[in-house]
Amino acid sequence: MKNNKAYIIFTRIPTPGKCKTRLIPTYSGQEASDLQGDLLTDLLVSVVDLPAAGIDVFVAYSDEQGPTRFLNSLPAGVQAFAQHGANIGERMNNAMATVFAAGYQEVVLTGSDLPELTAQTIRRAFAVMKEIVIGPSADGGYYLIGAQRGVDLVPLFTNPIDWGQSTVLQSTLRAITRHDVQLLDAQVDVDTPADLERVKQHLDRHNQQLQQWLTEEK
Template identity: 45%
Template sequence: MNKWAYILFTRVPVENKVKTRLQSLLSGEEAARVQQKMLQDSLKKFERLNEFGIDLYLAYSDEGDPNHLLSLLPKNAHAFQQQGETIGQRMNDAIKTVFAKNYEKVVLTGSDIPNLDTAIIQSAFHQMREIVFGPSLDGGYYLVGCTQSIDLTPIFETDISWGKNNVLNETLQYLPDFDIVLLPALQDIDYPDDLKLMRHELKKENHFLRYWLEENRGLLE
């Protein structure tokens, strides 16, 4: 076992359950397919993290059958089901679950950040002294991590308006006395305009999403 662990935090790609904000343009099936393609790219990109001293975990939701998703896992990856009522509670539980395995540092990200790569994940661990965040361009954050001595429960058990454009600023107000590192901002995929923008900015290693965007470019015109 390595000393560091990375959690890919995701919902199971179920039609009409995931990426519902994309459905102003896409069908429920198409939105779920976008989520699936992003997950496939992520698992492919991160399958060699263990070579850099980082163990890979998948924390998945409970709204659908996870078997297909689990079949995509690299052989050296681990998976467990999320627990909790709110997204904050679920993230908190996921981080605590992994820390219970005696890791020194844990980083968690969402699964809808196509240009997230292994270099950024490694940078999060190397720069982290107490807490690290990766800001998203919409005012939230795509990455959060901390050392074993830090308890992030105060930011996950609050009335923060998850999904709004001031999530990161609200979060930082609860952490005035910690050493916090901010990584470069990245675009996540919530709305059709995000997908349209990503067509021109997508990194080459995102093979599955790139193929979907090319095959369905008519949907995004």
């Protein structure tokens, strides 16, 4: 552990038919998998210098396929570990608990399918965090969640929450009313073809791989 803050990218290993399935059949399983990989690559490039700013970077990956090639592709300095748990709530809870157990005092977790997400967003999340920080997503869920050491993570992830539904954010906020919660600006996570159309209007220079993917799929 180099710093006392940690940022976790929560992702699937890009595998045809296993990720971004809501883009199918508009796009093939291979195209959806390539998009997953390109979004992750853009995000990693954006945040790879965070350790110099006091924030260590982790990748929590699904390991339904052999992870060796995936792990070898990660930038130097990015640490990685496998997700575990029966559902997405348990897996996020366990990912944050794993990093807290390593001694970190503040932890932020996001997905990997966020074209608008940059290192600036992550730094902002740590800057405003008092107990819990959440970045709402446009679909009624959230793209970012963070907490300080000592916050009980169980209500965040194990209350009855219909994961993947538009009620996730509100259900989460109801479960943590006793905490000081800071909200960031909303962002779009890419799950559907409509999401892709929406983010096309806001691409920036940090979206190089995504822009290349969009050009190839025209």
